[in-house]
Amino acid sequence: MDGFLTPQTILVGLLVLGPLLACVRLDTVRTAAVGAYAMVLCVLLGPVNDIWGTADHFLRLTILAISSGLAVYAAHVRTSRERALTTVARVAQEAILLPVSAQVGHIRVATRYRCASRDALVGGDLFDIAHTGQGVRVLIGDVRGKGLDATLSAARTLGSFRHAAYAESDLAGVARYLDTALAGHLGPEDFVTAAIAEFTPGRVTVVNCGHHPPLLLGDPVDLITPAEPDLPLGLGARPKPRTVKLQTGQRLLLYTDGLVEARDASGRMFELQEQVTLLRDFPSLDGALEDLLKRLDAHAHPALTDDDVALVLCEATGDTPP
Structure with missing residues (x-):
């Protein structure tokens, strides 16, 4: 979308939404894949937005990398908790039935x-x-x-x-x-x-x-x-x-x-x-x-x-x- 907007409008920062949304439903590996894909897009969109190699581009990449890492960690915590709850539910079922x-x-x-x-x-x-x-x-x-x-x-x-x-x-x-x-x-x-x-x-x-x-x-x-x-x-x-x-x-x-x-x-x-x-x-x-x-x-x-x-x-x- 950035390629169709004016040079003053840069939406590459919205790529951070990808891994943040992925960690809500996807597992750790898939969330990491979404984060990696967002990083690749952020790099490729640098020349399109005419910010390649600038401090602005570096800052956007850094923020995206940190956000992706946090999303992967959140996905790991969530999936671990779900596995623990599944184990508890299985034990409860075996105790009831x-x-x-x-x-x-x-x-x-x-x-x-x-x-x-x-x-x-x-x-x-x-x-x-x-x-x-x-x-x-x-x-x-x-x-x-x-x-x-x-x-x-x-x-x-x-x-x-x-x-x-x-x-x-x-x-x-x-x-x-x-x-x-x-x-x-x-x-x-x-x-x-x-x-x-x-x-x-x-x-x-x-x-x-x-x-x-x-x-x-x-x-x-x-x-x-x-x-x-x-x-x-x-x-x-x-x-x-x-x-x-x-x-x-x-x-x-x-x-x-x-x-x-x-x-x-x-x-x-x-x-x-x-x-x-x-x-x-x-x-x-x-x-x-x-x-x-x-x-x-x-x-x-x-x-x-x-x-x-x-x-x-x-x-x-x-x-x-x-």
Whole structure:
């Protein structure tokens, strides 16, 4: 631009904006490359502005070099801090969502968890499994809201479940315990939707607290909807259990709304019923969930998708639980 302006107008000093803006988003190496490019331009524009070799030109180069160095340092500090925060987030996720064995009692299990933000590792979706004297109990839930508050609420929900799953004799009692435990800690407009399944040989019992119904991949396929709709946890949930038969080899999918509410470019939601064959017939549970997430990614439009996804796929086996 300097070449088209009058000799009295020299804009070469604006090159300093390049590295200063780069350090906000780019890493150290790329910020240094932008700074080096700005220095080269500053040198080449010296003759154009008729300041080559002058004290003015030297001063501009010095200021640009110092600014570029500061920008590189700022980029280094920022990226180091982001790496440290990522490590903290990963540790937090591992503490909140404990690893799940491939088989718990007489139930084979596969799980997947993914935040809506690619840069985040933890969110408001949650799941857990407990092998109790009453059966294998599986919790899946979704905390209203996002951010740190949602993560803290998810951690509190899981901590309460890990106690109630062993202490309560019936599944409705587990839900009532969670509701009471959360009511005193959630905000006036906060709540946790949840579904809790209890697997015993030949059957599965589900209580639903305002959550999407689990999908029983039998013949026929069945959404295990509650007999009566109930409130989410923290709002006075008092769900009534529903029990259905579960044959050896049948699978049950528990999921959060990030799966079924993902939209494509036209606004059409992801159709879970179209994925039944994949979920029911895929040889491995892990492979089924991997393919399901690939189909979800192919369907979802980024601008219309802003929710976490948690998945738990269970399969009844003929093994007698220890």
